[in-house]
Amino acid sequence: MRVGILGAGAIGFGMAAFLNDAGHRPTIWSPSGQRTRTLAGGAPLVATGAIETSFVPRVAADAAEAVADQDVVLLALPGNGHKMAMDAIAPHLQAGQIVVISSHASFGALYLSRLLARRGVSVPIVAWGTTLTTGRQTSDTQVNVNTVRQRIDLATVPAASIDAGHAICTELFGDRFVRRDGLLAIALSNLNPQNHMGIALCNLTRMERGEKWGQGENVTPAVGRLLEALDAERLAVAEAFGVQVRTIFEHFSLSFHVPMASVSAMNQEMHAAGRGGIGPDTLESRYVLEDVPFGLVPTARLASLAGVPARLHESGIAIFGAAYGRDFAGENDLLPAVGLDGLGPEDLKRLATAGYTPDTAV
Template sequence: MGQEYKVGIAGAGSVAFGTAAFLEHSGQKAMLWSPSGKGTTALAAGAPLTAKGALEGSFSPGIAASAEELVAKSEVIFLALPGYGHKAVLDALIPHLRQDQPVIISSHASFGALYLLDRLAARGVSLPVTVWGTTLLTGRRTGDTVASVNTIRSKIDLATVPAARTPEGLALCQDLFGDRFVPREGLLAISLSNLNPQNHMGIALCNMTRMEHGETWSQGGNVTPNVGRLMEALDAERVAIAEALGLKVRTIFEHYHLSYHVPVASIAEMNAELHEKGIGGQGPATADSRYVTEDVPYGLVVTSVIGRLAGRPAVLHESGTEIFSALYGRDFTKENTLLSELGLERLTLAQVQDACRSGVLPR
């Protein structure tokens, strides 16, 4: 770890709480802002933030009452909330962000970095946006002030936009979170590095009735061989798109090995070992789960868009989107507010690639 920073975290869910605890435990200063205004009420009243599991301790992060206060009192801004909340939170932050104030997005959703930089350019403000392919940790928020941390990841894929500022983005993340980052070849690579949407598609699609019935069920224990094969096929589709673009991304096997510290095997076997170790986690107990409502429009749809640009259609991803839309009676292809604002469909692959390097959208 390097120098001490004041890090403003936009979000108040499990990842935001866990990240705040990690930073405080590491000697950094964290401040939380709940966009809804409800997620930090108990903390604002003086209760400590308690972390349990892979990280233990009691902490007292700062609490911001608004986006303006969060930005004003922080040196670094860190987004830690579901993809469907990114646009509204970015819109709240944009009027207040300062020149060269670093922003970290964990995990990056749907070209949000381009949206942020485009809107800041209209203000005449430029800054580095560092994007992660996944989150620092996994877990659940188990109370108003409690974060249950299942695992802290040893490796996280990272890129910075504009690409020329990658060295400072990497150095900042290492100062804050330690030597766990793998630089990737830009924003497109990171957009193809989040495995949650494909993995959650396989898990949710094949366990939907458990979710609807509100059952308590082992996620790792229900990634059976057939479910595992579906997840592997989805992964192969994503990796093929990356290869067509000349990009290197982590495979599902590397993801499970590095995230959960189990030997490489079939995905069903790796999940079975997680289940045996008691760290396989519980599956969603409701159909109103981020596994679908976030990961379909902000994950599967994004991979499908990139696949079409690359000339490698993501047939399984697109089929999954259509199936979930039929299951839920809604059109998930139209629920991604960031994609609809960016209008990437009007751009060529070369224009998208250039924008991902420079952070500047063509007009």
């Protein structure tokens, strides 16, 4: 299958390597063009770690080329790039294509649904609760893939497209997808923001000093308890909206192939096996710059809408804002564009199920 990948970072490279090895034809587009300049010159993309491969990918010069003639368009950018990418591809998407968002953030699927409805175009939009791979980009042509996840939560907009979305993802990436009950479940299924908040907050000076430190190694019992408490808040919000989501214990066990135990114990086992990963070595990390505005802020907003306390999430947003001197809630450019203002819980459930139509996408 032909797959246009929007993004040329660690996730985009890992996705391209996986697809190429599975016999598909990935095309990579970097919005800035900087990360694909060497690849465009014919250099091979080299993956190491959980995926070992080397191949020369096709490189798209712009969004139109990234979308043209693709069976699937896969968004693999940080959350702060989602709106920009959706604005770029929406004029070029056509009926018969499928869009996959890996991973979904801040109701972006509804924003894209709104853009397409204004054109009178309808395509299945598949939202993943997390990414297929984890890892780190080591150069403009190399990625080290830390792990390939065994299970990924999935939903579609509109919800009636779930069969098509599940089938296409399974054909591309194998039998690893768990259907969830709509976009609200996916909006509350991405554990990266809460986990990265606890890890970054408790290791902030390491990040600021540029130290090299083991991430799993430093999920100590105290940090593990903080992550578990954050998870309890998220689970309470999901329960209030009547959706089922994976727990943090299931997440670590299934994603990183360790027996279920406390969060700290699972991270220590990952570290002992050499799969604990390396923590961020800069304050300019997606753990904060992406996950706070596009992960913690939407969860806190859903909690407020449901009338559920989320003091840890709200405190994390405030503490990071103070430490960075930034208004992270104001940096989310998706939420104001989605059209959630004035919606109640039931209205939001209906919109998350049906998506926008030409009549409602004003």
